[in-house]
Amino acid sequence: MAAQQSQGIQTLLEAEKEAAKIVQQARQYRVQKLKDARSEASKEIEEYKKAKEQEFKAFEASHAGTTSTTQAALDKETDAKLKEIEALFQSKKKDVVNTLLQRATQVQPELNRNLKKLQA
Template identity: 70%
Template sequence: MAAQQSQGIQTLLEAEKEAAKVVQQARQYRVQRLKDARTEATKEIEEYKKLKEREYQEFESSRHGTTQSTQSAVDKETDGKLTEITAAYEKSKAAVVVKLLNRVVLVKPELHRNLKKLESP
């Protein structure tokens, strides 16, 4: 009977060792699969980045001409407005100087309105 028990225990120990090996292999397989998945994801990300960069470059090159023409149109409009503003300045500069000098030089001395109220009663 003792021999049977010891043989049963031995069988259980071997089964336990086999189960530990299977668990260890499963862990290693899982770790390897995670590494492979990361590598694959990194490759996909790089490919996607390259694709989007290429699309951006194509978009930019197709829009480059319109950007320059728009910029030149804006520059022309700005130059025209500056010319108008400069002409208006030159035209009314003398009149503004005269108005300012009249306000500064021609002063009518009179009492302050609060002082007038005090003297009224």
């Protein structure tokens, strides 16, 4: 009877050792799977990043010409507006100066209304 009990205990100890091995292998498998998943995710991120950079460079290249063209058009438009303003200034300058001189020389001196009230 004692031999059977010790044999049962021995079987239980072996089963426990086998279970510990299985648990350890499962942990190692899980750790390895996590490492693999991280490296796979890093690769996918790098590929996506490269694709987006190429897409951006293509977009930038396609719009770079239009930017300089647009800038040139805006510069021409600005020059035209400045010339138009300068011409308008030159044509109205004499009239404005004459109007200012006329207003400055047509002063009619009179007493202030508050001063008039005090004298009355």
